[in-house]
Amino acid sequence: MGIYTITYPPAPYPALVQPDWGSIEPGSPRYPGLIPYPTFVQQAPDLLLFDNFHRRDDVVVSLNVLACDWSRFEVRTSVQGPFVAPPPFRPEGTNMETAGKVIKCKAAVAWEPGKPLSIEEVEVAPPKAHEVRIKLFATGVCHTDAYTLSGSDPEGLFPVILGHEGAGTVESVGEGVTSFKPGDTVIPLYVPQCGECKFCKNPKTNLCQKIRVTQGQGLLPDKTSRFTCKGKQIFHFMGTSTFSEYTVVADISLAKVNEKAPLDKVCLLGCGISTGYGAALxxxxxxxxSTCAVFGxxxxxxxxxxxxxxxxxTRIIGIDINPEKFEKAKEFGATEFVNPKDQSKPIQEVLVEMTDGGVDYSFECIGNVQIMRAALEACHKGWGQSVIIGVAGAGQEISTRPFQLVTGRVWKGTAxxxxxxxxxxxxxxxxxxNKKLKVDEFVTHTLPFDQINEGFELMHSGKSIRTVLTFGSA
Known part of the structure; x- marks a missing residue:
């Protein structure tokens, strides 16, 4: 076991010398900075974990280090003054020492329906075949989490780790995983995409069914959980469980994204923003x-x-019983508003009168079966479409007069x-x-993860659009 030498290249590359090797580049959770590209990379690849090469004048001159056994290096530099070798670098999310081992971390456990979440220390087992373990940096609080926590979800299982709007980095991968490596920036997906099932091959749907059964059972594809707490098995939620510092997901339930993206913002693309935006597009x-109406x-x-x-x-009508939401909706493109409480007629009749026969498209974003009916009946005869986005409580059913559909209206849903x-x-x-999609504007509150129950209170009170919880610096 020899000592390997790093010698800095001479000018014209003095900028490669960095006095603080432990520093992290702005906007990145894992790079300690550049080190010169050494010839020993080929001789002793086991000593370094790195990803990107950096070039100048089409010559490789440095690389980004993820982790390194510094105890086996001797550092030489022509820079004046003493040079102190850095300590071992173990960035969060790419720690080689944790791969293959159980990780103990903080998580919010829902022990039973209708009760506040409890911050607990949980054990997160290593990923198995075709699974990925993720270090999360941020997660959003969504109404779907509250829906399951309330006990209204027919697939709700307890105890469980909720959460499905998250972003982080890959900590380790299981056998057979080829699309991800430690350090990748990722967003967990509650709707997977295997690319192989008949649903994935059909352009008419996005509802991959590869792991649907086990996901609905609160388990990973091998029908087991990776979470335990106080000696008890904890169920997974929607295949994601982002209310935990570490989580394990199937490799088909994960998207690799731009490493420069702010994780406390893009985590919201894991559900709410993508859902509403895609419902329209x-x-x-x-x-x-078109003339559109958005309920909620x-x-x-x-x-x-x-x-x-x-x-x-050209006309986008926002409907809500809370007029304080109208000004914010203008920023996103709403052109006019209706508060059903201010009307003497059913809201669908009001909209039909406002729009000379009804809207071209309506969107129900609440999960109320009566409003679902109103949204359909607000559509124009012959071509109007109503899209159900909100999730209603277990056992609830929708109804309307068949004549509404016979006369050309279309009722559909989206996930x-x-x-x-x-x-x-x-x-x-x-x-x-590229500033083509608003995300920052949805974030009204950012809280430390320990304050997760406050995030739910803000949502229930209508004081927040989206609360983002952070586990640490991203």
């Missing part, structure tokens, strides 16, 4: 010049408004906005990075 396929002006409703605007709708997840989420992140 993919499910309804809103056309230029929470995060999903605002995203639907944004999608309608991008599609070219995750119709996006084929693995291929679409990275593109949505790029649209955000």
């Amino acid at each position: 993919n499910t309804a396929k809103v056309e230029p010049g 002006l929470g995060a999903v409703g605002l995203a639907a408004i944004m999608g309608c605007k991008v599609a070219g709708a 995750f906005g119709g996006w084929k997840s693995v291929e679409s989420v990275p593109k949505l992140v790029e649209d955000y990075m």
Whole structure:
């Protein structure tokens, strides 16, 4: 076992010398900075874990280090003054020492329905074949989490780790995983995309069924859980469970995204924003010049408004019983508003009168079966479409007069906005990075993870659009 030498290259590359090797580049959770490209990389590859090469004048001069056994290096530099070798670098999310081992970390456990979440220390087992373990940096609080926590979800299982809007980095991968490596920036997906099942091969749907059965059972594809707490098995949620510092997901339930993306923002593309935005673009396929109505002006409703605007709708009517939401909805593209409490007629009749016969497209973003009916009946005879986005409580049913459908109206639903997840989420992140998609504007509160129950209270009170919880610096 020899000592390997790093010798800095001479000018014209003095900028490669960095006095603080433990520093992290702005916007990146894992790179300690550049080191010169050494010839020993080929001789002793086991000593370094790195990814990107950096070139100058088409010559490799440095690389980004993820982890390194510094105890076996001797550092030489022509820079004046002493040089102190850095300590072992073990960035969060790429720690080689944790691979293959159980990780103990903080998580919010829902022990039973209707009770606040409990911050606990949980054990997260290593990923098995075709699984990925992720270090999460941020997660959003969504109404779907509250829906399951309330006990209304027919698939709700307890105890469980909820959460499905997250972003982080890959900590380790299981056998057979080829699309991800430690350090990759990723967003977990509650709608997977295997690319092999008949659903994935059909362009009409995004509802991959490869792991649907086990996901609904709160388990990973091998029918077991990776979470334990106080000696008890803890169920997974929607295949993601982002209310934990570490989680394990199937490799088909994960999207690799731009490493420069702010994780406390793009985590929201794991559900709400993508769902409402895609409902307008993919499910309804809103056309230029259309008139649209959006029922419910929470995060999903605002995203639907944004999608309608991008599609070219000229009238976008926002409907909500809380008028304080109207001003924010204007920022996303709403052109006018109706508060049903201010009307003497049913809301569908009001909209039909406002729009000379009804809207071209309506979107129900609440999960109320009576409003679902109103949204359909607000559509124009002959061509109006109503899209159900909100999730109603267990056992509830929708109804309308058959004549509403016989006369040309269309009633349809959507999940995750119709996006084929693995291929679409990275593109949505790029649209955000290129300022083509609003995301920051949805975040009204950012809290440390320990305050997760406060995040739920903000949502229930209508004071937040989206609360983002952070586990640490991203």
